[in-house]
Amino acid sequence: MRHFWHWLLWLWIALAIAGAFLYAPLAKDFIGQSSRILFFHVPMAWGSFVAFMTAGVWSLLYLGKRQLDHDRAAQAAVEVGLLFCVLATVTGAMWARVMWGAWWNWDPRQTSIAFVLVFYAAYLVLRGAIEDPDLRARLAAAYAVFGLVVAPFLFFVLPRMATFTLHPDAVVNTRGKVDVDARMLQVLLVSALGFNVFFFWLHRLRWRLLRLEARRAAEGLTMMTEAQP
Amino acid sequence: MSAPGSLPLPAPRAAAMAGGEVGTPVRRWLGEATAVFVKDWRTELRTRHALHTLLLFAVTTLITVSMALGPLGVSSGERLAVLPALLWIILLFAAAAGLPRGFVQEEETHTATALRLAATPSALFCGKTLYSASLLLALEALLVPLYVAVMQLPVVSLGLLFAALAAGGLGLAIGSTLLAAIVAQAQGRGALFPILAFPVLLPLLLLAVELTRGAVAGSVGEGVLANLLLYDGALAVSGLMLFPIVWNP
Amino acid sequence: MGRYNPQAMTAPSDSLVEFTDLLRGFGRVPVLAGVSGQARTGQVLLVTGSNGSGKSTLLRCLAGLLRPQAGTIRLREDGRELDAVERRRRVGYVAPDLAFYEPLTAEENLTFFCRLRGVPARRAVELLATLGVPARRAAGALSSGMRQRLRWAWALLHQPRLLLLDEPFQNLDEAGEAAVRTLLDSHLEDGLAVIATPSPLLVPRLAATLDLSRHHAASDRPTAGRAGTA
Numbered sequence: 001m002r003h004f005w006h007w008l009l010w011l012w013i014a015l016a017i018a019g020a021f022l023y024a025p026l027a028k029d030f031i032g033q034s035s036r037i038l039f040f041h042v043p044m045a046w047g048s049f050v051a052f053m054t055a056g057v058w059s060l061l062y063l064g065k066r067q068l069d070h071d072r073a074a075q076a077a078v079e080v081g082l083l084f085c086v087l088a089t090v091t092g093a094m095w096a097r098v099m100w101g102a103w104w105n106w107d108p109r110q111t112s113i114a115f116v117l118v119f120y121a122a123y124l125v126l127r128g129a130i131e132d133p134d135l136r137a138r139l140a141a142a143y144a145v146f147g148l149v150v151a152p153f154l155f156f157v158l159p160r161m162a163t164f165t166l167h168p169d170a171v172v173n174t175r176g177k178v179d180v181d182a183r184m185l186q187v188l189l190v191s192a193l194g195f196n197v198f199f200f201w202l203h204r205l206r207w208r209l210l211r212l213e214a215r216r217a218a219e220g221l222t223m224m225t226e227a228q229p
Numbered sequence: 230m231s232a233p234g235s236l237p238l239p240a241p242r243a244a245a246m247a248g249g250e251v252g253t254p255v256r257r258w259l260g261e262a263t264a265v266f267v268k269d270w271r272t273e274l275r276t277r278h279a280l281h282t283l284l285l286f287a288v289t290t291l292i293t294v295s296m297a298l299g300p301l302g303v304s305s306g307e308r309l310a311v312l313p314a315l316l317w318i319i320l321l322f323a324a325a326a327g328l329p330r331g332f333v334q335e336e337e338t339h340t341a342t343a344l345r346l347a348a349t350p351s352a353l354f355c356g357k358t359l360y361s362a363s364l365l366l367a368l369e370a371l372l373v374p375l376y377v378a379v380m381q382l383p384v385v386s387l388g389l390l391f392a393a394l395a396a397g398g399l400g401l402a403i404g405s406t407l408l409a410a411i412v413a414q415a416q417g418r419g420a421l422f423p424i425l426a427f428p429v430l431l432p433l434l435l436l437a438v439e440l441t442r443g444a445v446a447g448s449v450g451e452g453v454l455a456n457l458l459l460y461d462g463a464l465a466v467s468g469l470m471l472f473p474i475v476w477n478p
Numbered sequence: 479m480g481r482y483n484p485q486a487m488t489a490p491s492d493s494l495v496e497f498t499d500l501l502r503g504f505g506r507v508p509v510l511a512g513v514s515g516q517a518r519t520g521q522v523l524l525v526t527g528s529n530g531s532g533k534s535t536l537l538r539c540l541a542g543l544l545r546p547q548a549g550t551i552r553l554r555e556d557g558r559e560l561d562a563v564e565r566r567r568r569v570g571y572v573a574p575d576l577a578f579y580e581p582l583t584a585e586e587n588l589t590f591f592c593r594l595r596g597v598p599a600r601r602a603v604e605l606l607a608t609l610g611v612p613a614r615r616a617a618g619a620l621s622s623g624m625r626q627r628l629r630w631a632w633a634l635l636h637q638p639r640l641l642l643l644d645e646p647f648q649n650l651d652e653a654g655e656a657a658v659r660t661l662l663d664s665h666l667e668d669g670l671a672v673i674a675t676p677s678p679l680l681v682p683r684l685a686a687t688l689d690l691s692r693h694h695a696a697s698d699r700p701t702a703g704r705a706g707t708a
Contacts, residue, residue: 063474066545111435119428126425129415132504134478134545139411142475143425146407149467150429153460158432161456218506257596264593268579268586275581339577343632345543346571347594477566478545 009197016191024187034098037091039187043195044088045113049155051081051199052120056148059141069211071137074144076206078123080199085120089113108159116154119147258352265348265356269331270363283327283368290319291372295379302381312382313441316373317397317434323368324401324430328361329409329422336413350473354406358468362402369394383445390444392454397437400461404429407468410475433460493519493555493639493670495540500549502535509535510546515688517670519639522681525674527690533674536690537573537642540672542566555639567595570638572629572646580618584611584628588635595636605631609657622649630658634665641671647679 020039027035055077062070092110093103104110123143130136252260273279294315295302303311335341344353373394377384384390405426412422436457443449496516502509509532517523525533538544540551542565553565560568578587588602606613609627611620620628626649633641641662647655659682662671666683673681 115428115431122425122428125421126411126415129417129421131416134547135414138478139414139475142471143411145474146429146467146471149463153463154432157456161436161452252596260596261594264590268582268590271586272579272581338580339575340579342543342571342573342576343578343591346541346566346569347591349567349594352594477563478543 006201009194009201012190013194013198016187016194019187019190024184025181027181027184031098034095037095038184039191041088041091041095042188043192044084044091045155046192047195047199048081048084048088048116049151050196051077051084051203052116052144052147052151054203055081055120055123055144056151059144062137062141063145066134066137068133068137068214071141072210072214073203073207074141075127076203076210078120078144080202080206082117082120082124083202084195084199085113085117089117108161112154112158115158116151119150119154123147258349261349261352262356262359265353266359266363269357269360273360273364279327279330279364280367282330283323283364284371286326287319287323287368287372288375290322291376291379294319298380308381308383309442309445312380313438313445315380316376316382316441317438319372319376320365320369320398321401321430321434323372324365324405325423325426327368328364328402328405329412329418331357331361331406332409332413333418341413345477350476351469353476354410354468354472357410358403358406358465361406362399365398365402366395369398385447386444388444389440389449393437393440393444393457396454396457396461397433397440400433400437400457400464401430403461403464403468404433407464407472407475410472414475429464433457433464436460492557493668494552495523495554495640495670495672496552497536497540498550500536500539500546500551502532502539502544502546510539510690512549513688513690514549515672515686517672517685519668519670520666520683521670521685522666522683523670523672524679524681524684524687525672525690526678526687527676529676531690533676533690534573534644537571537644537672537674540640541569541571541642553640568636568638568640570633570636570641571644572626572633572642573644574648576629576632578617578625578628578632581616583614583616584620584624584631585613587617587628588631591632591635597636601635602631605634608661610653623651623654626650627654627658630661634661639669641665641669643671643673645675646673 016039020036024036024039026033027038055074058070058074058077062068062074089110092113096105096107096110097103100107123140126143127136127140130139332341335344373390376382408422408425408429412418412425415421436453439453440449440457443453494516498514500510500513503511509530513532513536515523515525525536527533535544539546542562551562551565553560553568555568578584579590582590584606585602588606589599592599592602603613606628609631611624611627611631615624617625617628626647630646633643646662647658650658663682665671671681673679
């Protein structure tokens with residue numbers, strides 16, 4: 001039964017990909033076929049935002065109840081979120097190369113996503129620097145809750161403080177304000193839904209893996225893959 | 230060394246009982262924050278470690294930058310774009326080198342235990358933040374004139390410059406204090422701090438640089454100072470709310 | 479001016495510390511495995527055990543410096559129940575790892591804490607005099623015996639009801655130990671104490687002894703599911 005939902009998800013995403021290349025029209029001010037990247041770049045960015053907000057919520061739950069499992073959920077959310085964030089950054093750079101000739105130019109949105117990337121990469125570095133599980137969970141949770149303030153600021157406020165930019169703001173503002181072609185919007189939403197569901201699935205997998213690793217550590221079992229002394 | 234005589238039973242135990250301590254809550258809170266601030270400065274003035282670190286680091290970096298740019302320095306057309314940015318980079322790195330000591334030292338010398346048992350977290354946070362801010366402002370007071378002279382930074386609006394230094398410096402201090410409290414309890418504190426701090430402090434830096442550019446150009450775009458103060462405020466609120474969690478188990 | 483709570487002065491002077499089934503491990507190692515005990519006004523609970531049996535960990539949990547992974551801790555002062563945050567501020571704690579600010583004098587150190595605790599600064603001066611600690615000497619220049627006396631002074635600044643003492647007579651010479659015992663005796667008139675010691679110790683008003691080594695030996699196997707996993 002579970003596999004049905006997985007197959008449905010794959011089908012859904014395949015549909016989104018097909019739609020991106022076959023169904024949706026090209027956007028007006030874009031060079032060649034490059035507007036198609038939006039159907040992947042934007043959902044990735046949204047997905048990472050959802051991931052980081054999820055991490056913040058699980059962290060709050062941890063701080064309330066102090067159940068280590070909640071901390072694991074937060075960690076899993078950050079890890080998957082980082083994956084999405086890296087992909088969003090890379091697809092953004094690819095698009096910047098086509099549109100503006102340079103992979104990277106500190107356009108407000110590029111800046112934002114880069115800062116978010118470093119912020120959550122730092123979360124993982126922080127976790128790596130603390131031995132005691134309870135202390136690690138508490139400090140990482142505090143940092144992730146801090147992210148609940150920092151991430152929205154970086155995603156939504158910083159790009160609008162465009163005084164420091166040399167380039168005009170993003171040509172296509174897909175924050176829902178500009179009138180986007182109906183078919184483009186459809187594909188975008190299909191893709192966004194698909195990738196967000198994909199995030200939740202990946203998150204659950206990663207969370208389960210972390211839980212199993214913790215249980216294994218607690219029971220003192222050794223796996224054959226571990227190096228022998 | 231006096232011999233242990235009979236100890237007169239301490240003046241009213243009641244005075245120190247929970248609920249009966251001296252002074253109103255607000256005055257006591259202010260007293261605590263002030264006590265932390267004074268204690269940090271008193272310790273600092275006796276050892277001068279933080280001041281030396283900050284100053285030496287900043288001046289060394291300034292010398293390096295100036296030397297690397299050569300005798301002609303930055304061409305006058307480029308000054309507006311480049312010089313404010315360099316100034317804040319120096320300040321950022323100096324802050325990262327010198328400010329985390331506030332908490333790292335407490336943990337390393339194990340004085341943090343006594344503080345955890347005796348201090349109110351919010352008052353402690355405020356005291357430490359003010360201490361960091363005053364350190365940074367002291368650094369700015371010494372470094373900025375030097376920078377202006379060495380790099381030939383043409384300042385038109387002193388008001389904007391002071392606003393940038395004050396608001397930017399305050400933000401750096403608040404962010405650094407919270408993150409230092411986190412980092413102080415982890416391993417690899419020295420290297421870990423910049424990694425955690427930069428994503429948080431860089432947006433602040435961008436705004437401060439913009440404001441400093443305004444000081445050179447004479448005017449600045451709308452809302453930059455407001456945004457900077459808003460960011461400072463967000464950092465302050467986050468810090469106050471998160472610090473007790475970071476500090477106490 | 480000061481705000482005294484008249485109720486506090488006349489409430490029944492019943493103070494109590496009670497802990498039940500405390501569990502605290504570090505990573506895979508369970509240090510405290512289901513430890514319980516209590517003490518009331520005028521009583522001393524002695525905690526004994528070999529090195530590593532969890533004595534310091536227990537005292538840290540009671541002080542609020544560590545959070546136990548399971549179990550409860552209760553502190554009642556003069557009839558009033560305290561929550562975890564209040565407990566942390568109200569206990570008096572002496573332990574070998576307590577340190578003070580080396581560049582500051584003993585007096586400056588203690589008056590700093592007086593200000594933090596809202597206690598008049600002369601308490602610091604009085605206690606330093608009683609314990610014979612040179613007030614004007616930098617904390618960094620104190621001998622280990624003097625440091626221990628300073629720790630005692632620090633612990634008593636705010637007149638706590640519950641004293642948590644981890645190896646409290648360590649490094650003290652005869653005079654130091656005598657001074658400190660006098661303070662302990664007068665504290666026990668309306669206070670209580672939990673004292674941890676690795677070796678046999680004579681304490682006044684001993685009510686119970688909690689031996690952590692035996693407790694530990696019984697639950698020494700790393701038990702599955704204990705390290706807080708779901």
